[in-house]
Amino acid sequence: MNRIASLLAFPIARIKSPSLFLWLLISYITIVTLLVSFILYSVFFYRGHIKEEVITYNNLNLKNTIDSYEGKISLIENSILSFSMNDKIAALDKPNFDYAAGSKLIDELQMYLSNQSLYLENMIIYFQKSNVTIEKSRGADADVMFQRYYSSKDYSYEFWKSQFDNLYVTRILPASTFSEYEYLNKKVSTQLIPIVIKNQTNPSVLIIAFADARKMFEAFHQSITNEFYIVDDVQRPYFSSGGADETFPAFDRNSSFVKHGNNYYFYKKGDTSRLTYVNVIPDDTISQMKWNINFVLLLALAVVISILAAFLFSVQFNRPVKQLVLAIQQLTTGFPWQKHSSIKEFAIIQDKVRHLLDSNFDISQNLEEKNSLLRHYAYINQLKNIRGNASYLTDLIKSNQPYRVVLFKLTFRPQLLEEIADDEERATLFIRAYIDKILTEKYPDSLTLQLESDQLLSVIYSGDAELSLEDTLDGLKEVLELDQAYCFSTIAVSARYERQEEFKVSFEQVKSLLQHRKFGSDNQVLWESADSKLANYYLMPAQEEELNASLTSGNEGQLIQFVKRELAAIRKKEAGEHEVRSFVSCIVDRAKRAFIVNQLDIELLQTMQTRLAHCHTFEELELVFEEWLPRLTDLIKSKKEKKDHITSFVFDYLEQHYAHDITLDMMADKLNITRSYLSTYFREKTGTYFVDYVNLIRVSRAKELLSRSDVKIGDAAARVGYQNINSFNRMFKKFTGVTPSEFRKVERA
Template sequence: MLANIFPHKKYSGTLFYRLLISFLIIILLLVSFNVMTFTFFRSNIRDEIIKNSSLNLNATVVNYEKHIKLIKSMMIGNYFNNKTEILKNDSLPFDYYIASEIQKDLQNTLTNSQLFLYNVIYYFPRQNYALDKSGASPTETMFNKFFQSTQYTKQFWEQELQKPFSFHIYPATDFIEKNSFYTNYLGRFNPIVFKSAANPNFAIIGMLDSAKMYTTFSLVQKDTSFYIYDESGKEAFSATNLNHPVQVRAGTEKSGHYVSGTDYYFYQKGLETGFTYLTVVPFDAISTQIVRLNVIMAVLLIVSILIGVVVSIFFAGKFHNPLSAIIRSIQEMDKNKSPALSTIQEFNVISQKLHDLFRTNVDIHNDLLAKNSLLQHYAYMNKVKMIHTDIQDAKLSMAIDRPFQLILYQVMYKESLLSEMGMDPNRASYYIKEFIHSLFTQTYKDSLTFQIEKDQILTIVFVETVDTSTTKELLHKVRGILELDAGYCDVTIAVSPVNANAMEFNAMFEQVGQLQKCRKLGEGVQIIYDKTELPPEIWFSQSDLKELTANLSSGNETITIPLVMKTLEHAVKRDASLFQINSLSKEIVNLIIKTMYSINIPISWLDDKPSPADSLKDCRTLEQFQSYFREFLTQSASVIKQKKEATDHITSFVTTYVNEHFGSDLSLDVLADKLNITGAYLSTYFKEKTDINFSEYVNSVRMDKATEMLQKTDLKIQDVAQLVGYYTVASFNRMFKKHTGLTPSEYRRMHLG
């Protein structure tokens, strides 16, 4: 066979011959290198495996310790932030708004899957409630139902918080959610607690997902067992197939390894937690790896030599035969050119054509760059978003002063109807974009259409003249097609004038964005070419605003509904745009919500309804806006009336106490202390419930008692004044005359005469 490969000296200069010799030399060099390398590593492989196991454990420890430090920093930040400080203050009433804000913060934090936190619980043992991402609940419910485990019960946490520590990680255990209807397995978590060592009345408890942390952070081998022990030597976590308990050998240093029985033990202590991390590698696994490696290396060496020789002969022939055919073809194309001098015959011909191939390749490459529509889309998107990039080769076609026109499509979906079709807005916008692109490229081949937002599509049309009649015809066709889907979406099409200055691209985009805001009320497709003069956004007079606010506070929908209807109708008569009507509607909704907050009514009654912003987005006509506000104002008025009609122990206590102690010190702070609330909250609450100030009510009770004493007794006026709580006759006389219109003496004479 080899005799056939090397028969004559005349073949020694051919490509086939030289390729074959080169392949064989490379194979011999690689084989020699592999033999030397394997011989060296075979004597050191066990030490390398031990070293590798130690390094893997060290990397695992670093990953765990960094993550626990991150979680600790996050919990410290949450513990001392302003919102938490408000809830921790026992002297303040429970602030539901702050609690909802903390709940939102927790939800946002827990969306980060890289934290491996299943939940974070704000625990208030004195108040007997806990707050997590799902809301507030009693501690009994939180720890015995939502997060039930055999180890971490409500009683356990009450005892733990009495201990003088600030940060602690507890052993992992299984948690379930259990109620009367079902039992749901939540997972295996390591509870992690941060609190003030001096304050046992508040703590933050995080549920660390042990299994996910192990899967992500562990770099130990598959056949090994992994353990984490806390500072007291208790097992905090384990991932093992062993059936017997494992403990770290007493007296071990911060890191190292030792052999016990048939296993290697690698251990290392964490600097942040003080935990001991342990991996157990069976001795058989290391021995098996060495034997397996010997066999594999021997087999690979033999197979690689055989394959190398065969492949060398095969590829040398494969390279030579097609190349010979290509060379013959090139020679036939240009027989007049003499070959360049070379020691290899085939390259004498190839060299004659290389410069032509390179020139052709450059031309094709430049043409591809100029025609690359994907790069253009990215470049225009960056320009629209005003994102600066370092891409120097993406040349916009607008760089040449070609006239262009921008067309912006604002798609307003009726999402309730769209969901019935099983289609999300992004996919619907994609189909609309593809339709517009197909239609415009038939007339304007260089036009670009791309989606810039979930509900926005932009078309850039390059025109030869300022005549826009063709564009209008195309938009008329677009409107005809989109009108067929009017039941699912409404579309506003804003069209810019033709502009030849590429530097004004962003200004033109802002212009079509402003044109979008000129859409009038109504459904369907509206095309806007010119900006219309919009009325100033002053919808309420001061008197109307005061009247609306007052009637909102009292829950009087018979006044608020007609007033809002009149305001909306007045805005329409002033030719306001849909954008302005929507802004006015948001202003009214915000006023309603602020009014309800001012009288301590949270918006929890909206939880089972679409948000006002989402509801207003579906309104296109005056009738739809009016229908929404009739329902919204009626519901809010009903809630306000229910609030005002409700009785409570605070008001009853104040009225009873004032009537029984009218002669004592009846300051606001005295009664607030008795109720364990603040004076400011009591004043606001009493005014809201009775529509009278606390001081006015006290003076009214005292004056009623004084008139009764003046009519039925012969007590001196000074004595009457002291009995009803006034220390000077002058202040009593002044208040009595203000209340009855007479001085005490005149009142007594009139009723005794």
């Protein structure tokens, strides 16, 4: 019975354990299904939102158009009313018209109409008592003016004459085309909107301003189409952008648009003119996306091709795996088989190879421990000297073989340091053992030593195997990436050298290469061909002003937006570690100055700076900034409410006059207090000596000059207020840790 059960168990196991081919095919089809589901979900989800966004956009466009029109109409009416108060107009309102005085009024009309911002093409002043009209270039009887010079099919001489009998102050008339007749020829002017003004102090004078309708439309109209109308309450057209009348649907005062036929009508009434402005938008630009037969066919074709490709790839991948399984089974016949993987082919490989790997590992482990001890004792004395002076390694270089120097810089994550109790050196020792094992297998004469708690140095005698070095280092990088969550590395590779005395050059070369690492938490291999120019982040004047304003006012939103925008720009151009750290330092420096100005304890800032030092990705930087910047701005805002008069005056004055000769006595005189009182008060309030703060500002400005241009060091010192170059060098090193020439060398490296 047991034998029968065992014979039945194997086929059942084969059924329950699907083959690699089936696993692959199911996995690929699952991926295709998820992608198709996401595409369909996106189509259904976004098609409804698009219409809402487009309607909101068109409502905003119409609002901007109305604001421009209404503001300009109000300006024109007020301006003409002011002009109507001219004494010359009242003086000319007589039965016998004074043409000499009328000529002077024409001059004033020309000057008034020269204001292009009013969009007035002309203005006619109609005197009822004398039946005379004047405009910017002539005077004439009213019937001549309106029948010959400003003739319109909509506005006759009788129409204008009848306006004296109507009671109103201002009136906007529908736009019309006005023509000027010269002999038998007819000259057509542009489309004009008449605006009529009647001053109650001179009821027998009518002022007609002609606004250029086309210019106003081109200047004020905002829409995705050019179909625009102005109508009154009964939908009588006052202006049409196309010149043709349109039949409008009924407008609901509780809505801002209505759909009629194939168009959407966006409308709103102006507060000043009480006219209704209408934008006509075709339905095609607003309606939800409709299913397209081409889209459906393309999606179906993509699904079919994807499934076919999944099938073919699964077959191609499964074939060599089956051959490998057969070979391993023949090689390891006699060993018991216990399935661990859910894929039967992988289960066989795992079980059959395990014995070989375990045996090989035990042997290799034993040999490695012995070799490691021997190499360690052989180089322990040199290692002590290396940490003080790397040139001692010269004695280890073989004079008859070409070599390369490889420097490994390890960066440990905080979670790993917590697990190993901050013992970086012990963690580095394990990594050194692995690297040494791999390199000595490839290059037997090579050696690997630990320089610092986070640095390893390898000397590789590549010889004929030079071409395989890149593959070897890439293999090391891939293995180190397995522990990327705890540690990542930068691998700097020097050029190829042959003489012992060149070792110092090669060592300096790899140290310099480490500075060219791209920002991120990935493992990177840097070769001697890397770009030698180190980019440094600096603020443009506008950015400087924006950042300082945000910190000074404690504007959290503006500050976070600035930091995110700058991080996105740096990330887009794939900046190096040096530039990103320069940006972080820039933000911290400005924040520190803001804390000093507001007399705040910088302990919180130091904590943020420590957190930022452990950020190795842009996402981590953004999270830390989003967490800490609001806390900094809250402190600044709370402190601004308790602004100190003396320190605020000192800070503001130094920001504006840091390049001048500034002394404590001078500042005390400006504040009308004693020198000793100002010194003590400033120290108690800011935690910083007055002289140190002056030098801090000057050195910060000097760094910007040395970063942005090729200004000489002496000129930079003079520009920020140092007349003595020795004093400048001393203060620069005190606040930055390096001399100006060393700082410039890094910037130009």
